[in-house]
Amino acid sequence: MTIRHHISDSLLLAHSSGNLPEAFGLVVATHISLCDECRARLAAFEAVGGSLMEDAAPVAMAAGSLAAVMSRLDRRIETPRPVRRLDPRAPAxxxxxxxxxxxxxxxxxxxxxxxxxxxxxxxxxxxxxLWIPGGQSVPDHGHRGMELTLVLQGAFRDETDRFGPGDLEIADEEMEHTPVAEAGPDCICLAATDAPLRFNSLLPRLVQPFVRI
Structure with a gap:
């Protein structure tokens, strides 16, 4: 797998510090599981963060913190069983x-x-x-916020470039595009948005409230 489109430094930094919404964190974590380059960059960010924490001044704990921790030591913790990965198209x-x-x-x-x-x-x-049949397009649209789209199978093209398996497209409020799935295997993507899309044609706008896109 050759990955050409990667996570931005700002997203990696937010992910390493735990500041991404869960939906965006899922897309970023899935890409990292596929991409050696971004995994190495994330490790570098985490190492810097660890060094900063070592040099930070100590902060006093709230009253009763130790007692609260000690009271939990005897609690039984149910460890969830890991889900067995059954599908090579679905990273861990x-x-x-x-x-x-x-x-x-x-x-x-x-x-x-x-x-x-x-x-x-x-x-x-x-x-x-999202499952997009080969050769099918998504209605042209803009964005009211950020959208991350990670390709799991197949590929799509838009006005910016081609995106194949493992590639991540980052769209913001300045981008308008018409993604088109390439002929061949259907295109399957994992996407996250923090605001509704801005469709340019009427029909997608009419159904938008019902499909939450």
């Missing part, structure tokens, strides 16, 4: 959200053969899987 971070395989996902049709499945993440940002 994603597999935990879908039960191991894309074949188990409950897809919802959006029209033109395009399907989606919204994943269970907390917060206002939404993570979804």
């Amino acid at each position: 971070p994603l597999a935990d959200y879908i039960g191991g395989s894309l074949d188990a996902v409950r897809w919802r049709p959006l029209g033109g053969g395009v399907r989606q499945a919204i994943l269970p993440t907390g917060g206002e940002a939404i993570a979804r899987l």
Whole structure:
């Protein structure tokens, strides 16, 4: 797998410090699991963060903190069983959200053969899987916030470039595009948004409230 489109430094830094919404964190973690380059960059950010913590001045703990910790030591902790990865198209971070395989996902049709499945993440940002048949386009649209789109299978092209397996497209409020899935294997993507898309045609705008896209 040759990955050409990577995570930005600002997203990696936010991920390493735990400041990304869960939906964006899922996309970033899934990309990192596929990309040696971004995994190495993340390790560098985490090393810098560790050094900063070592040099930080100590902070007094709140009254009763030690007692609260000690009271929890005897509690029984139920360790969740790891989900077995069943599908090579679903890297480990994603597999935990879908039960191991894309074949188990409950897809919802959006029209033109395009399907989606919204994943269970907390917060206002939404993570979804998109299934786009080869040769099919997504309606042209802009963005009211940030959108991360990670390709898991197949490929798509838009006005900016081509995105294949492992590639991550980062879209912001300045971008308008019309993604088109390449002919061949259907394009499956993991995407996250923190605001509704801004569609340019009427029909997508009419159905938008019902499909949460």
